[in-house]
Amino acid sequence: MMTQIVFYVFAAVLLLSATMVVSARNPVHSVLFLILAFFNAAGLFLIAGAEFLAMTLVIVYVGAVAVLFLFVVMMLDVNFTQMREGVQRYAPIGGVVGGVLLVELLMAFMHWRSASNIGQIAHLVPSSPERTNTAALGDVIYTHYIFLFQACALVLLVAMIGAIVLTLRERPTGRRQNIDRQHDRTVADSLEMLQVPLGAGVDAQGGFLRPRESYDIAAVPGTYGTEAWRVAEAKDATGTALVIATPAHGTKGEGDE
Amino acid sequence: MADFFFHTTLGQLLLIVLESLAVLVPLLLGVAYLTLAERKVMAAMQLRKGPNVNGPFGVLQAFADAIKMLTKETVIPSGANRMLFLFAPFLTFSLAMIAWAVIPTGNGLAIANINVGILYLLAISSLGVYGMLIAGWASNSKYAFLGGLRSAAQMVSYEVSIGLVIVSVLLAVGSLNLNDIVLAQRHVWFCLPMFPMFIVFFISALAETNRAPFDLPEGESELVAGFFVEYSALAFGLFFLGEYANMFLMSGMVSILFLGGWLPPLAIAPFTWIPGPLWLIAKILFCLFVFIWVRATFPRYRYDQLMRLGWKVFLPFSLAWMVLTAGFLMVTGLLPGGAG
Numbered sequence: 339m340m341t342q343i344v345f346y347v348f349a350a351v352l353l354l355s356a357t358m359v360v361s362a363r364n365p366v367h368s369v370l371f372l373i374l375a376f377f378n379a380a381g382l383f384l385i386a387g388a389e390f391l392a393m394t395l396v397i398v399y400v401g402a403v404a405v406l407f408l409f410v411v412m413m414l415d416v417n418f419t420q421m422r423e424g425v426q427r428y429a430p431i432g433g434v435v436g437g438v439l440l441v442e443l444l445m446a447f448m449h450w451r452s453a454s455n456i457g458q459i460a461h462l463v464p465s466s467p468e469r470t471n472t473a474a475l476g477d478v479i480y481t482h483y484i485f486l487f488q489a490c491a492l493v494l495l496v497a498m499i500g501a502i503v504l505t506l507r508e509r510p511t512g513r514r515q516n517i518d519r520q521h522d523r524t525v526a527d528s529l530e531m532l533q534v535p536l537g538a539g540v541d542a543q544g545g546f547l548r549p550r551e552s553y554d555i556a557a558v559p560g561t562y563g564t565e566a567w568r569v570a571e572a573k574d575a576t577g578t579a580l581v582i583a584t585p586a587h588g589t590k591g592e593g594d595e
Numbered sequence: 596m597a598d599f600f601f602h603t604t605l606g607q608l609l610l611i612v613l614e615s616l617a618v619l620v621p622l623l624l625g626v627a628y629l630t631l632a633e634r635k636v637m638a639a640m641q642l643r644k645g646p647n648v649n650g651p652f653g654v655l656q657a658f659a660d661a662i663k664m665l666t667k668e669t670v671i672p673s674g675a676n677r678m679l680f681l682f683a684p685f686l687t688f689s690l691a692m693i694a695w696a697v698i699p700t701g702n703g704l705a706i707a708n709i710n711v712g713i714l715y716l717l718a719i720s721s722l723g724v725y726g727m728l729i730a731g732w733a734s735n736s737k738y739a740f741l742g743g744l745r746s747a748a749q750m751v752s753y754e755v756s757i758g759l760v761i762v763s764v765l766l767a768v769g770s771l772n773l774n775d776i777v778l779a780q781r782h783v784w785f786c787l788p789m790f791p792m793f794i795v796f797f798i799s800a801l802a803e804t805n806r807a808p809f810d811l812p813e814g815e816s817e818l819v820a821g822f823f824v825e826y827s828a829l830a831f832g833l834f835f836l837g838e839y840a841n842m843f844l845m846s847g848m849v850s851i852l853f854l855g856g857w858l859p860p861l862a863i864a865p866f867t868w869i870p871g872p873l874w875l876i877a878k879i880l881f882c883l884f885v886f887i888w889v890r891a892t893f894p895r896y897r898y899d900q901l902m903r904l905g906w907k908v909f910l911p912f913s914l915a916w917m918v919l920t921a922g923f924l925m926v927t928g929l930l931p932g933g934a935g
Binding site: 366370373389390393394396397400401402405406408409412413470472514515517 | 679709710711714715717718721722724725728729732740743744747748751754758771899900903
């Protein structure tokens with residue numbers, strides 16, 4: 339009795355929030371309703387006794403995927419009035435696509451059959467009360483279907499590498515730091531203390547304002563201090579940024595590339 | 596009486612409420628005093644006195660702060676999304692509370708001793724980012740928004756290494772149940788054989804709770820106060836309490852995964868006289884002290900350094916350690932659960 343009430347509450351909220359995902363005007367609200375829908379699906383898994391799936395759903399979809407959704411949607415510059423402009427024009431196309439999907443779903447449901455060999459693999463999941471469903475899932479995935487599972491992982495890996503290759507771009511103006519070389523710097527490498535007489539300035543001692551190209555010791559080669567970088571930087575250059583007194587012939591970064 | 600509590604529906608509900616109160620009331624008091632302890636400890640480290648006006652040694656300072664927070668006016672910025680603006684602090688606060696349902700304070704002493712306890716904790720801690728992200732967006736302010744985005748990227752990054760560290764521990768335990776995880780440490784706490792993972796987990800916990808040196812989401816030197824810059828009064832208070840309750844939670848996770856939970860260091864006479872819950876509290880307090888110690892010691896990371904540490908150092912390292920652990924357990928035949 340109690341379980342049934344809980345089931346209907348979860349199911350109702352799930353359907354309601356799923357409807358709100360497509361009908362909410364604000365895309366951020368849509369994503370938040372999607373998260374609510376994920377939650378209620380996790381609740382349904384819990385009622386079905388699939389505690390591992392429930393927790394994984396929350397960790398993977400709510401904790402990671404939806405965060406990135408929200409991250410992207412929040413950064414969109416959406417104009418709500420502009421967004422609703424074309425509704426009249428695109429409604430028929432959307433309706434057709436939705437209708438085709440609905441008919442296909444109905445056809446799938448009408449011819450729903452379990453795989454014929456389901457009886458042969460049932461023994462892989464022994465249902466003793468002390469066996470947790472985490473262990474049962476692990477057995478099936480990692481012991482009996484390890485190669486198929488790894489193949490799925492490889493497909494995802496390819497997709498991931500593809501996404502990185504498509505979006506990674508080297509910007510000449512980027513300032514990246516080579517941590518190891520930064521750690522290798524010593525005080526003697528980078529600055530020298532001068533006894534400057536009052537009012538004379540560092541010039542009298544043979545010191546000078548350190549030029550920019552000599553403090554890129556810790557920069558990743560090719561990103562900082564290159565010609566392209568200097569051109570881009572010259573546009574908004576208003577003078578030397580860092581002032582450290584060093585001897586006149588002290589080009590400390592010379593040996594470095 | 597026992598019949599009423601254990602055999603009637605109403606009694607069981609009442610029992611759950613009482614159990615929850617038994618955990619939440621000390622937790623909230625602890626949170627209130629952690630704010631004071633932080634100020635006192637940091638003051639001692641910086642050769643200052645810290646709060647010392649309200650009550651002896653300033654012990655009433657926590658209540659003075661609470662009353663001040665409650666009596667201030669809640670300001671909602673114009674253009675803010677009202678509903679979400681007020682929802683975010685409640686979400687942060689309640690998430691920090693509900694995670695305690697599965698923390699065992701003694702053998703079998705948890706409100707809910709569930710089979711997937713560690714996954715539940717991971718799920719709850721991964722939800723914490725929503726409070727900040729929603730707060731940042733709903734405030735309709737650029738500083739708050741930048742803080743929210745930073746926290747989202749930061750927490751998602753460090754969750755990856757936290758997850759891998761947890762997998763290493765689970766390999767050695769053979770169960771996702773928090774009770775089993777503690778009992779598996781009867782002979783040796785995991786912080787000894789898995790010392791590098793202990794350090795990685797602790798540093799990731801710092802990043803996950805947005806504590807110094809990873810407090811970039813609030814980074815006051817560039818973002819004013821980050822995601823809660825527009826909050827005041829009670830709503831700000833809830834964020835504040837949520838952050839400190841999260842510190843308690845992460846300390847609890849460190850204690851249970853690596854410091855043997857409620858177990859004494861050695862199962863011999865003077866140690867076994869002290870009850871288990873007190874051991875757990877002592878370990879949590881030790882971790883909290885280290886949280887504060889770190890804050891008083893290290894300057895804030897730059898954002899690219901933070902991302903480099905998470906993705907280029909912790910992720911490969913914890914992945915390699917996980918493979919190493921699995922290989923070691925397999926070779927020595929110590930893998931729990933057997934090949935069944």
